[in-house]
Amino acid sequence: MKQERQDFRERFIDRRGFLKQSASSAASLLVAASTFFWRSKQAQAAELSPTTAQPLKPEAALQKLMAGNQRFRQHHPQYPDQSAARLQAVSQAQHPFATILSCADSRVPVELIFDQGVGDIFDVRIAGNIATPEVIGSIEYAIVLLDTPVLMVLGHERCGAVTAAVNSEVLPGAIGSLVKAILPAIEPHKAATAALIDTAVLANVRYQIAQLKRSPLLAERLQAGTLKIVGGCYDLDAGSVTLLT
Structure with missing residues (x-):
């Protein structure tokens, strides 16, 4: 009888160890599968966005931006162009499909809110998204030398710089x-x-766009139809970008 109890105890311990090992193996397989899926997704994104692709037309570039923002606000990002292959592809040259003048606010990281990756956006950030001479020069570089077909001036709600201006703060x-x-x-x-x-945030976006359109280099691209300039406003609560009309 004593021997039977001992045998039962050993079988029970062996079974419990087997179950633990099985659970651990299943968890490892799940992690490995998730990692494989993520890497496959990254590789696929890199393959779908080669730097040698035909340049986008202005309207198509804008649609690509807005589609990315829709993925972001719906919490279904694709994380494109963030693979090791992408890093190598853009290491010697850049071909961003969009230029964005945005506020330097830490809550408005454009690559994240538009679900884009390395080399996709020429990002010019300054508090209040203002078009100073240095900013205009940076944008002219992106538009004229890098051929980005769309330029967005992106403001955001509750902008501190605009609020300070409205309140005449010293x-x-x-x-x-x-x-x-x-x-x-x-x-x-x-x-x-x-x-x-x-309301003042939107007025500021429109004013900065007007300043940018005074650039002869940008005006030439607008006239030729190879550049589209749009205004947008980012909702800090919803994560959505609304185009100004």
Whole structure:
């Protein structure tokens, strides 16, 4: 009887060990499968976005941006162009399909909110998304020398720089230069309350677009139909970008 109990105990321990090992193996297989799926997805994205592809037309480039934002806000990102192969492909030359002038706000990372990768967006960031001479020069470089077919000026709700301009805040150091560049845009909205700050945000986007269109280099591309300039506003809560009309 004692021997039978001993045999039963040993069989029970062996079975429990087997079950633990099986569970561990299953978990390992699940992790391995997930890793394989992610890497396959990355490789596929790299193959679908070769740097030697035919340049996009302006409208197609804009559609690609907005499709990426839709994936982002629906929480279904594809994480394109982030593989090792992509890094090598763009290491010697860049061919971004879009240029975006956006606010330097940490909550508005354009590659993430448009679900794009390395070498896809020529990203010009400055507080208040203002078109200073240096910014215009950077954008001209992207449009003229890199042939990006779409330029978006992207503002966002509750922008601190625009709010400071509306409230005529006195800011230390060179921070005030940002407000100075926004003031002409929001002059009609100087009496705005906090609830109407976003109206000034949209006015600022339109004003900066007008400044950019004064560039002879950009105007030439617009006239030729090889460039499209659009304004957008990013919703911090929803993660969505709305195009300005």
